[in-house]
Amino acid sequence: METSTKIDDKFDFIVFFAAIFLTVIGLVAIYSATNSHPTASGNYQKQLFTAVLALGLFFIAYLIPYKTYRMLAIPSFIFSIIILVAVLFVGKTVYGAKSWISFGPVGFQPSEFAKIGVILFLSYFLSSNRRNPNNIKDFILIIMYSLVPVLLILLEPDMGTAIVYAIITFVILFWSGVDLFWVFLALSPIVVVFASLFGVAAFVLAMLTVFALLIYFKRNIFLNGAIIILNMAAAYLLDYGIHFLKPHQQKRIETFVNPSSDPLGAGYNILQAKVAIGSGGFFGKGFLQGNQTQLKYIPEQWTDFIYCVIGEEFGFIGSFLVVMFFIILFVRLIYIATHTKNKFGSLVVIGALSLFFTHFAINIGMNLGVAPVIGLPLPFLSYGGSSLIVNMILLGIVINFYKNRREQI
Numbered sequence: 001m002e003t004s005t006k007i008d009d010k011f012d013f014i015v016f017f018a019a020i021f022l023t024v025i026g027l028v029a030i031y032s033a034t035n036s037h038p039t040a041s042g043n044y045q046k047q048l049f050t051a052v053l054a055l056g057l058f059f060i061a062y063l064i065p066y067k068t069y070r071m072l073a074i075p076s077f078i079f080s081i082i083i084l085v086a087v088l089f090v091g092k093t094v095y096g097a098k099s100w101i102s103f104g105p106v107g108f109q110p111s112e113f114a115k116i117g118v119i120l121f122l123s124y125f126l127s128s129n130r131r132n133p134n135n136i137k138d139f140i141l142i143i144m145y146s147l148v149p150v151l152l153i154l155l156e157p158d159m160g161t162a163i164v165y166a167i168i169t170f171v172i173l174f175w176s177g178v179d180l181f182w183v184f185l186a187l188s189p190i191v192v193v194f195a196s197l198f199g200v201a202a203f204v205l206a207m208l209t210v211f212a213l214l215i216y217f218k219r220n221i222f223l224n225g226a227i228i229i230l231n232m233a234a235a236y237l238l239d240y241g242i243h244f245l246k247p248h249q250q251k252r253i254e255t256f257v258n259p260s261s262d263p264l265g266a267g268y269n270i271l272q273a274k275v276a277i278g279s280g281g282f283f284g285k286g287f288l289q290g291n292q293t294q295l296k297y298i299p300e301q302w303t304d305f306i307y308c309v310i311g312e313e314f315g316f317i318g319s320f321l322v323v324m325f326f327i328i329l330f331v332r333l334i335y336i337a338t339h340t341k342n343k344f345g346s347l348v349v350i351g352a353l354s355l356f357f358t359h360f361a362i363n364i365g366m367n368l369g370v371a372p373v374i375g376l377p378l379p380f381l382s383y384g385g386s387s388l389i390v391n392m393i394l395l396g397i398v399i400n401f402y403k404n405r406r407e408q409i
Helices: 002-010 013-034 043-063 067-090 110-127 136-154 159-175 180-196 200-217 221-236 238-242 247-257 268-279 306-339 343-368 385-403
Strands: 092-094 097-103 106-108
Touching (some): 013 043, 013 306, 067 343, 136 159, 159 343, 268 343, 306 385, 343 385
Antiparallel strands (some): 092 097, 097 106
């Protein structure tokens, strides 16, 4: 009994088994989606091999002395920037973005691996005794450092991944103790622009929310006026900015607002995914029995739309279990972040959580038609070796800090 308690104190089995469950469900769904596909039948074997490799890397990340990660923060960030620059010159274009570096039959996605370096570096920077996120100089510095990978990823272009990096930055800033006003200042134009996509009523509601929050923060009238002008200008310039997007990106925005506007084109995947999930009912149609999946109604369903495979073949029960295990994972990561004594470790854990949650929320939203299709995989489930490896390495680092949560760095 005592030995079991000591093991539990060093290794978080809840996080580990939640990730393993999600990975196994992902493998089952990938097998179903690719089983009869003429060009993707080997993807299941590739993902299975990657899962074994990722598990090995998880344990390596877990066993590395935890103080090493602080020493790796700056080198890993520099390496991340190097590979993000390199992919712009030697990268392979996939789905309109130059986002892959290939070595013969083997390839990897630099923007996925760079997430580790960025999380470690931001956590290192903000956990330094010399840094104060509420100091305007340090706040601007962290935003500038964060913008480097974001801008490089936008040059690929990969808007979805760039959004993930931006959210990671703001969540780590929030957890580091930054004044909520600064977070509001940075996020309010984004929220107002997003709301304006849905018409005048949504825009007015967003602006009223901004007014209410400005009253709550009690800043001076000149600053409040500048923020209001900034938000209104952001919404006004939205229409102008959309013209600089590529046609397929403009179409994605249009079909996000109204998927029925192009049911056989850009809105096709969203509508078919909703049909697949809805047709699964409570118990699902059964493994390998889904019409949308087996008849290939949704192109490359094993990637961004893997959740609708689960919804169709395993029904509400399967969909609910996936969401439940994600919630278990998220709640446990919050627990680890709040109980880790050293600030660096706590920030790394919250950075990993923000990554997983952002992918989860946007991907599930894509499948349900309540978020734009921006090409973000569902963590642990979607087909993709780079994503799975990075996610498992991050969990290895997280459980490493759980093991050493009582230590100070």
